[in-house]
Amino acid sequence: MLFPCLKNTFLLLVLMFSSCGKAKKSTIDTQESLKIKVAQVIDTPIVVAANKTATYLPLLKGKKIAVVANQTSVIFTKKTPTHLVDSLLSLGISIKHVFAPEHGFRGDVDAGEHVKNGIDQKSGLPLISLYGKNRKPTKEQLAGIDLVLFDIQDVGVRFYTYIATLQLVMEVCAENAIPVVVLDRPNPNAHYVDGPTMEAEHTGFLGMTKIPLVYGMTIGEYAKMINEEGWLEDGKKANLTVIPIDHYTHDSFYSLPIRPSPNLPNDLAIKLYPSLGLLEGTNINAGRGTEFQFQRLGAPFLDKNNYTFTYTPVPNFGSQSPKHNGKLCYGLDLTKEDTSALNAVDLKWIIDAYNSTKDKSLFFITSGFTKHAGTEKLQMQIEAGMTAEEISKTWKPDLEKFKMIRSKYLIYK
Template sequence: MAVSDTIIEKPIIVAANRINAYLPLLRDKKVGVIGNQTTIIFKSPSEDSKASIPYIHLVDSLLALHIDIKKVFAPEHGFRGVVDAGEKVKDGVDSKTGLPLISLYGKNRKPTAEQLKDIDVVLFDIQDVGVRFYTYIATLQLVMEACAEQNIPLIVLDRPNPNAHYIDGPTMEKAHTSFLGMTQIPLVYGMTIGEYAQMINEEKWIESSKKADLTVIPLENWTHESEYSLPVRPSPNLPSDISINLYPSLGLFEGTNVNAGRGTEIQFQCYGASFLDSTQYSFKYTPKPNFGSKTPKENGKICFGKDLSEIPRMNEVSLQWVIDAYVNSEDKSKVFNKSGFTKHAGTEKLQEQIESGLPEETIKESWQADLTKFKEVRKKYLLYP
């Protein structure tokens, strides 16, 4: 290849770094920010060379630009991202900025009229991982609903979805919607959070049927096939690219009594339980309390299972590991937490299919009609190739 033919890939630019695109929308306004530890602006190479941390928090940047931020709303895991999964997030004050912190994972998951009464515009910027039961998209939907009801404009700063390269999994059934899945979309939906916000709005999934006054600031130089390594863990138990890539498949264990690596250093890169047949596995580990998991499943017990930390990049949801754990359980009644598994799967059928011994290929075939329908709807809202 000649030098002139060399293709130079342009760096991906997240919306938060496109300050000139959204700063005019914030000037002279009272701003509420929905964010967490992933709400960051990357420093330029020259700035980066002067500091050990290559990014600055969006809130800190906006305050330095004299934007009038009134309060910050925090999702699951909190504003600084250190709260365990499922653990309530408390209201408070951010120690660094002195800004009031309003929890959207405590007394209420939707901003109240009272909490929004002094806000002119809401800015949403949270890193998603593209899995339906990852609760940040539920927070987005409830924020959109609150903004629509109070006639407050909402700006969504888009970020790459590291699992945007495929669409797969069972589709949420209306009867089983919850905070782990508020809309009838597949387990892996292949959209950025900005694209998904547009879908929520235009498909009228906001409960009041009103539309939000929505502005999405898009990414630059990104496609759905782009591999993207997250610079900050999006939640305490997704510490690496591998864990994020395996999360759609291993996250199904959240609705079981099988440990999926919480309480280890390879969260969502392994699975195991004390009640799995030890003769079938060469890998074993003992979960213990650690950052992000104060009381992991099977705490202090020797778990027998599989280490998946060397698995190549996944392009589909795999059921092989949940099926393996069920087949090799010494007490099959211990595996599923029926209510929890149904909420994660979005359907009662998946547990029934696994328990009846259906092979993975047959189960996945049962998803295809719904996936085809979703893909047609999804096309209308894509911002990127």
């Protein structure tokens, strides 16, 4: 089944209790009722907003639209997923052009590599890059556009740049009185809020607002927060419509059927990304240049007595120039980590790697690490020898403040 379904262990408990000894008729009736209700929940698939065409097509008909999309922007069918753009064109919707985020429209561009303007070979539509020098659509690029449709799968980590693209698109639409429609998708890391909060002096494309590293919201919920908290330039508000997901909660299990970017190939990588993504601001390789991106880490300078696992990064689909290209790296294999236990930003791997580095000057790429962490404090705390538990305690006051704000914009519980 292409639709990821909800998992609910309560059904197992019901089945266990119903098979244990004799019970009164009323109890049996209650158990049977519970079994039916739970079975209905399990059999009800999560429906992403893109699949709800009857809901949003009336908003698009008769309008000239621009679409912000990538390879994840699909409508799921029983056979083969259909790209949103192809579906809309077949339904007679007038799409003038497509805006492409980091990694490009088809998701085949390396992280940090400029995305080029061009023509999509399949649809024939003009592609306008929103990654590189032009990260915010210009007024000229929106000339004649009646509505912007945004549909990109997010993973709920602040430095994952799709939410920055969302904010800049909303900003220019607010400036030019162009409505924005966001088609919501589940966030596989929506079940928790954690990590350091972005400080105002370090905001940028890896974090445009003062939110935690993991913010526990879908991209639609976050769009509402951006709009209502006055985070758009000059406090303007966009004419925003969020099309919600059906049969979804923040605790729903959701396995992404399409990798959201070249270096997030599976569920484990996505779950480890909030923790291992911080290594992007260090000289530690986080699996780029292998088939296990964000599921391993290593460097030639790590102590081989402490790190017995080895691998050699080489150019591949996800990275043409990985850190320590062609060099033997000593590190850790995390492919056996339990995804169900990954519900916090875990600093143990980065702290252990730092402590195992003899020449500490080799470890941090200071500006890069600060941009990813959103604060200079985290590097200072690690260098000062603080434990992961001690550091995470310092995040709590800001996290509690954010959770209060976040609660106002949640569509799903």
